[in-house]
Amino acid sequence: MAHPDNLFLDGVTLCAGHKTILDHVTLTVPITGMTLLAGRNGSGKSTFLKACLGLVRLQNGVLLVKGQPPETACKQIGYMPQGLNDAALMIPAISHVMAAMNGAQWGVSLPSRNRRENAERLLALTGALSFARRPLGLLSGGERQRVCLAQALTDNPKTLLLDEPLAALDHEAQHQIVSLLDTLTRELGISILMTSHETEALDGKVSRILKLENGSLHV
Numbered sequence: 001m002a003h004p005d006n007l008f009l010d011g012v013t014l015c016a017g018h019k020t021i022l023d024h025v026t027l028t029v030p031i032t033g034m035t036l037l038a039g040r041n042g043s044g045k046s047t048f049l050k051a052c053l054g055l056v057r058l059q060n061g062v063l064l065v066k067g068q069p070p071e072t073a074c075k076q077i078g079y080m081p082q083g084l085n086d087a088a089l090m091i092p093a094i095s096h097v098m099a100a101m102n103g104a105q106w107g108v109s110l111p112s113r114n115r116r117e118n119a120e121r122l123l124a125l126t127g128a129l130s131f132a133r134r135p136l137g138l139l140s141g142g143e144r145q146r147v148c149l150a151q152a153l154t155d156n157p158k159t160l161l162l163d164e165p166l167a168a169l170d171h172e173a174q175h176q177i178v179s180l181l182d183t184l185t186r187e188l189g190i191s192i193l194m195t196s197h198e199t200e201a202l203d204g205k206v207s208r209i210l211k212l213e214n215g216s217l218h219v
């Protein structure tokens with residue numbers, strides 16, 4: 001059912017180039033709390049997250065994220081893509097967060113003082129305020145993930161799509177990020193759909209696992 005808590009797919013076919021990621025998939029699954037999108041390298045996890053954001057078009061079928069088509073749903077979704085492009089590495093961490101605050105939701109740009117205060121609030125929330133003025137390229141992997149998470153949290157999203165937020169982190173940093181994500185789901189009611197190969201760090205924290213394999217998606 002196209003319920004506001006659900007991810008809803010009806011006859012969805014999704015391709016990336018010549019590769020079929022989803023082949024006529026029909027599925028309804030709640031995505032409240034933390035949902036792990038699992039699958040082997042190249043199975044299509046990143047492509048599916050992009051489809052949920054309306055960045056990649058379906059070949060066929062209907063996809064609804066919390067009851068809305070991707071083009072509408074994306075306005076209430078924070079997205080953390082896999083990796084950063086090289087240009088982003090040169091700018092201070094706080095600018096990376098402020099850059100996402102374009103005021104698009106309300107049609108007016110926020111004054112820069114408000115943007116800075118908002119960015120500082122989000123960086124404090126993710127434990128990244130102490131390195132807010134350092135270039136992203138000089139931060140450790142774990143520090144950078146915290147900044148990217150702060151950027152994904154701009155505009156108070158109801159849902160976060162996180163592509164490999166635990167990649168290249170040591171065990172301690174993985175557990176710190178997982179604990180932060182757990183807090184976001186429990187205290188702010190944010191739904192998190194994330195990809196990760198680090199399933200051990202997520203033990204006991206995920207509400208469900210969605211498996212993407214051989215063109216099918218199942219719980």
Ligand SMILES: Nc1ncnc2c1ncn2[C@@H]1O[C@H](COP(=O)(O)OP(=O)(O)OP(=O)(O)O)[C@@H](O)[C@H]1O
Binds near residue numbers: 040
């Ligand atoms: N724009 C594109 N054009 C052609 N092929 C693509 C495109 N984007 C992705 N692919 C291919 O589609 C497949 C799925 O890629 P995707 O990045 O979604 O997988 P993934 O499950 O996220 O992988 P990983 O776990 O390695 O990050 C891969 O074989 C990839 O090479």
